[in-house]
Amino acid sequence: MSFLKPYRKTPRFSTLSSHPPPPPPPAPPAPDINLVGKAISILKRHQLYNLDSLSSQFTPQSASYLLHHSQFDKTLILPFINWARRRPFFDLKCSCISLHILTRFKVYKTAQSIAEDVAIKTPEDEHGDLVFKLIKSTYSDCNSSSSVIDLLVKSYSNLKLVKRGLNTIHLAISHGFMPGVLSYNSVLDAIIRSNEPIELAEEMYFHMIKSGISPNVFTYNILIRGFFGVRELEKGLELFSEMQKNGCLPNVVTYNTLMDAYCKLGRLDDALKVFDKMSVRDLEPNVISYNVILNGLGREGRMKETGGILEEMKRKRIVPDEVTYNTLVNGYCKEGNFHQALVLHDEMTSNGLSPNVITYTSLINSMCKARNLHRAMGFVEQMRDRKLFPNARTYTTLIDGFSQQGFMEEAYKLLDEMKRNGFSPSIVTYNALIHGHTVDGKIEDALGALDHITESGLSPDVVSYSTDYHWFL
């Protein structure tokens, strides 16, 4: 990981004949001490509403000055930050000072939200150097600690800005800071969620150990999910035993992760073995454990066995949640048992749970698959009556439903509506349309839809081409 470029030496002192030294940069305008004094006294009297009249007089310098001056007065500074953070004078430096203050007072939620705003507002800071420099230069004046680095890395990771997260860790270390386990965990999670090569996650894992940070149960859970996700079961299982060797006990999340991974690989029986192992280890399965198993049964067309599982949940007083019902509704839909799906849909409401957009998307999908578009649209109506609105997946499901039967005009109307409502069509949406044109026999339109993919910044995938390919045969 070295980006060393050949270093070109420039003479430290230029020749006598050269230009005079550049003038020092202009000093920033001084803070308005008067204004700051007024603002502080308003804050001391808790008259936040009176601050608004001063808003237009504040400069970044005055705000920084106030932040710095009153940084230890918690009841004064927190309201000020909340008031100031969305105002125009609240610049990058103000944000950084606030991050130090907020993490010192453990007000992580606000801190993270400010850090994310900063990240979004500085897209040119691709590697996070600019923000890091500011954090470092304000660090000691704010009596900060390395946890501000954790917060920053976590915020980058939340936005899947992997490069910035990774580079911030490296910058921090090379400047003598100590990123904690949270920095590593969040960046590992971001790597895996953004489908970066798993080797990168592995490299960071080794890096954290070399830097003296011990992985915890979160670290292992994140990595196990990552390795199973790319079908590297041996590596995942290796970590599962490694964690125990290192004295880190797997928890329910670890077991649920393993079970779900097995289910998604079509190995329900292995998932059930893991389930049994849990009770041997004295760990109680929770509602998520059961949902994972129910979903696994549904995927293999074994809905008959769900009854026994639900019984067991009842015995153990584990209350089915929204996800449990959605899983069951979806399972019955896939089996073509609409009757049972609707029974559960009703049971949901009578148990105080509300069917949501996912429940309806399952039902709509099964109606589309049964080629009953009328009933599919009926469910869309029902959704609207319940103040639920189709999401991108619902639209894609409907577009596919209409396309499958060659109703392309309706399909494109739905595409329009989808865009109007702020959803971006995905590659799946376009592939459904392409397939539709092979149904209605309009090859030019199929190729046109293929063009729409690239126009919208996506790239066609195997499905796009294989759909087309059938047509040329």
Added chain:
DNA sequence: ATAGGGTTAG
């Protein structure tokens, strides 16, 4: 303050 479950295409 970080980890796990449910909806879409050939």
